[in-house]
Amino acid sequence: AQSVTQLGSHVSVSEGALVLLRCNYSSSVPPYLFWYVQYPNQGLQLLLKYTSAATLVKGINGFEAEFKKSETSFHLTKPSAHMSDAAEYFCAVTPYSSASKIIFGSGTRLSIRP
Amino acid sequence: EAGVTQFPSHSVIEKGQTVTLRCDPISGHDNLYWYRRVMGKEIKFLLHFVKESKQDESGMPNNRFLAERTGGTYSTLKVQPAELEDSGVYFCASSQPGWSSGSGYNEQFFGPGTRLTVL
Numbered sequence: 001a002q003s004v005t006q007l008g009s010h011v012s013v014s015e016g017a018l019v020l021l022r023c024n025y026s027s028s029v030p031p032y033l034f035w036y037v038q039y040p041n042q043g044l045q046l047l048l049k050y051t052s053a054a055t056l057v058k059g060i061n062g063f064e065a066e067f068k069k070s071e072t073s074f075h076l077t078k079p080s081a082h083m084s085d086a087a088e089y090f091c092a093v094t095p096y097s098s099a100s101k102i103i104f105g106s107g108t109r110l111s112i113r114p
Numbered sequence: 115e116a117g118v119t120q121f122p123s124h125s126v127i128e129k130g131q132t133v134t135l136r137c138d139p140i141s142g143h144d145n146l147y148w149y150r151r152v153m154g155k156e157i158k159f160l161l162h163f164v165k166e167s168k169q170d171e172s173g174m175p176n177n178r179f180l181a182e183r184t185g186g187t188y189s190t191l192k193v194q195p196a197e198l199e200d201s202g203v204y205f206c207a208s209s210q211p212g213w214s215s216g217s218g219y220n221e222q223f224f225g226p227g228t229r230l231t232v233l
Contacts, residue, residue, distance in 0.1 A: 100170050106155065106156040
């Protein structure tokens, strides 16, 4: 069985500060891992994905995430927050052996302080 | 190229009524998925179509929910009769058939969702 845990339902950072959104996963098979973002009144957009290649994955808008198998983590970071980063972020996992359902975490709402 | 579209964007109905949600996937995408997010909870998988066939419907909550994909194009999700706990945002996603030649994973593209409120 697979699951995803996102630590912190709400994170607030100042503009220009480091963004760190935490995600831990549980998977009995090698997983594909994702971060999705949902901006207000929009659908889910794929930010980045890990598919067993490089452990440091770069995504859109300056975000990146590092797959750490020993820690079962896939934390999302961005060196300098921008006001436009305010959104809800979802960590997700799907089994390597299947292209079917995605299992999502409960989401982290990111707020940016001016 | 048009993305995944969903209709309606919002729906407000009374308990006991019927509602039908529609999803139009990206053209050529054989895989179609339904997910929903109940208020404050995580986004949960409902079911997966491959063309017109149900590949996995393990997430369907009960028999008040009926999903169809006649002809393997658009899909509908009917809730009959609706209950208060059905309120939430229903997302549809689609992906290309098979596996990609690169990463081995075909990205699921999500629609904007339908916000359903049952009063």
